[in-house]
Amino acid sequence: xxxxxxxxxxxxxxxxxxxxxxLARTPKTLDAWLRDLPExxxxxxxxxxxxxxxxxxxHLIHGERTDWIxxxxxxxxFGNTKAFDKFDRFAQFREFQGLGVPExxxxxxxxRADSVRELQALPIDEATLDKPGLHPELGPxxxxxxxxxxxxHDLDHVVQIARVMARQYTDAVGPWQAYLRVISGKQG
Amino acid sequence: xxxxxxxxxxxxxxxxxxxxxxLARTPKTLDAWLRDLPExxxxxxxxxxxxxxxxxxxHLIHGERTDWIxxxxxxxxFGNTKAFDKFDRFAQFREFQGLGVPExxxxxxxxRADSVRELQALPIDEATLDKPGLHPELGPxxxxxxxxxxxxHDLDHVVQIARVMARQYTDAVGPWQAYLRVISGKQG
Numbered sequence: 001x002x003x004x005x006x007x008x009x010x011x012x013x014x015x016x017x018x019x020x021x022x023l024a025r026t027p028k029t030l031d032a033w034l035r036d037l038p039e040x041x042x043x044x045x046x047x048x049x050x051x052x053x054x055x056x057x058x059h060l061i062h063g064e065r066t067d068w069i070x071x072x073x074x075x076x077x078f079g080n081t082k083a084f085d086k087f088d089r090f091a092q093f094r095e096f097q098g099l100g101v102p103e104x105x106x107x108x109x110x111x112r113a114d115s116v117r118e119l120q121a122l123p124i125d126e127a128t129l130d131k132p133g134l135h136p137e138l139g140p141x142x143x144x145x146x147x148x149x150x151x152x153h154d155l156d157h158v159v160q161i162a163r164v165m166a167r168q169y170t171d172a173v174g175p176w177q178a179y180l181r182v183i184s185g186k187q188g
Numbered sequence: 189x190x191x192x193x194x195x196x197x198x199x200x201x202x203x204x205x206x207x208x209x210x211l212a213r214t215p216k217t218l219d220a221w222l223r224d225l226p227e228x229x230x231x232x233x234x235x236x237x238x239x240x241x242x243x244x245x246x247h248l249i250h251g252e253r254t255d256w257i258x259x260x261x262x263x264x265x266f267g268n269t270k271a272f273d274k275f276d277r278f279a280q281f282r283e284f285q286g287l288g289v290p291e292x293x294x295x296x297x298x299x300r301a302d303s304v305r306e307l308q309a310l311p312i313d314e315a316t317l318d319k320p321g322l323h324p325e326l327g328p329x330x331x332x333x334x335x336x337x338x339x340x341h342d343l344d345h346v347v348q349i350a351r352v353m354a355r356q357y358t359d360a361v362g363p364w365q366a367y368l369r370v371i372s373g374k375q376g
Contacts, residue, residue, distance in 0.1 A: 009231060009232045009233045009235075009240070010232065010233065010234060010235045010355065010356070010358075011356055011358065011359055012228055012229070012232060012356035012357065012360070013360070014357065014360040017226070018226045018228065018229065021225055021226050021229075022225065022229065022353070025220060025221055025225070028220040029217055029220045029221040031220070032213060032216040032217045032219070032220040033213055033217040037209055037210065037213070038205070038206045038209050040200055040206065041200075041206065041209075041210065043197060044197045044198065044200060045197045045198065046198060047197075047198045052197070135363070138363040138364065138366070138367075139363065140363075141362055141363055141364070142362065144360065145360065145361055145362035145363070145364060146364075148357045148360035148361045148362075148364075149357075149361045149362075149364040149367075149368070151354075151357060152354045152357045152361050152364070152368050152370065152371060153368065155350040155351070155353055155354035155370055156350075156354060156368050156369055156370040156371075158346065158347075158350040159346075159347050159350045159351060159354070159369075159370045160369075162343040162344075162346040162347045162350070163343070163347060165210070165343055166339075166340045166343035166344060166347070167198065168198070168199060168200035169200065169202065169336045169337075169339060169340045170198075170199065171199055172200070172201070172202040172332065172333065172336035173333055173336045173337045173340050174329055174330065174333035174336075174337075175323070175326040175327065175328075175329055175333070176326065176329070176333060176334075176336075176337040176340070178326070179326075179337075180337070180340050180341065180344050181344055181347075181348075182340065182343055182344040182347050183340060183344075
């Protein structure tokens with residue numbers, strides 16, 4: 001590489017080991033953050049039908065059961081000849097009703113550990129990563145895109161949990177609102 | 189409380205125990221997430237002068253040393269008669285040059301544990317929380333607003349770390365970009 005060529009640090013090529021490293025860490029990250037936090041932090045939301053950190057945990061568990069590995073298997077077995085089943089974005093309001101955050105964290109850790117084990121047992125190489133699948137709304141996708149989305153989806157919900165909690169202090173921070181992008185919503 | 193009165197779940201009143209619970213958890217959250225992650229995740233950024241997860245860790249350590257507890261002490265000692273010292277938002281590029289993520293995580297955990305101990309030792313009650321201080325740019329603030337901002341600032345940087353990492357996969361996720369708020373930047 002020429003020394004005058006700047007390195008692009010804004011994009012990363014998908015690799016299975018790097019993706020798996022992040023996926024495997026999400027349960028213990030959420031555990032360190034949320035277990036035994038005072039209840040109010042865990043049930044706050046952003047108004048209306050928006051989700052609390054507790055709701056997000058249920059959504060993540062439901063994804064382990066019905067979304068990521070099942071869709072990867074669908075691609076490996078059927079390619080793009082059979083679309084994915086639709087994902088239910090509201091299952092957590094039925095399935096995990098009444099479960100507390102400690103139980104949800106335990107269940108997410110179990111489910112994610114199973115998923116990571118299954119992922120590592122699947123016959124995936126560079127060629128199968130390009131295998132096409134069919135999303136019921138988005139259309140053609142690849143196994144690589146599905147697995148990259150799994151990682152980004154974890155991080156999207158980490159953002160959401162932090163945002164929901166930070167915005168509980170929208171009024172409390174007073175004039176500092178202007179400096180806190182998470183509260184002001186300003187893009188950097 | 190009337191059963192017809194909806195509970196506001198979008199705002200939380202500042203209390204010292206709830207704030208401290210979150211502040212105390214940030215180091216172990218970041219540790220569970222970032223220690224031993226593949227290097228590329230930790231050095232990526234959002235282009236230009238934007239920060240990597242590694243840069244954010246340095247910034248958080250610098251805040252422990254020069255921002256939060258020193259400013260709380262300034263308010264308790266001088267009220268609004270002596271403005272805070274300005275915070276150097278770029279100190280991490282000098283002070284922590286060459287330190288790896290494991291060393292930064294260790295140092296942040298030490299520094300934050302010290303801060304939390306000092307916070308709990310400060311003579312703070314409901315009346316002192318309303319004590320005024322003077323921010324060099326924002327003007328009049330209170331001790332309560334400073335401490336609430338400390339919490340929200342942690343969460344703001346959790347958002348930033350997750351966003352920087354997720355956006356590394358902007359291209360890799362393909363059509364799923366549209367569904368991932370952390371990548372699309374769309375407000376919910």
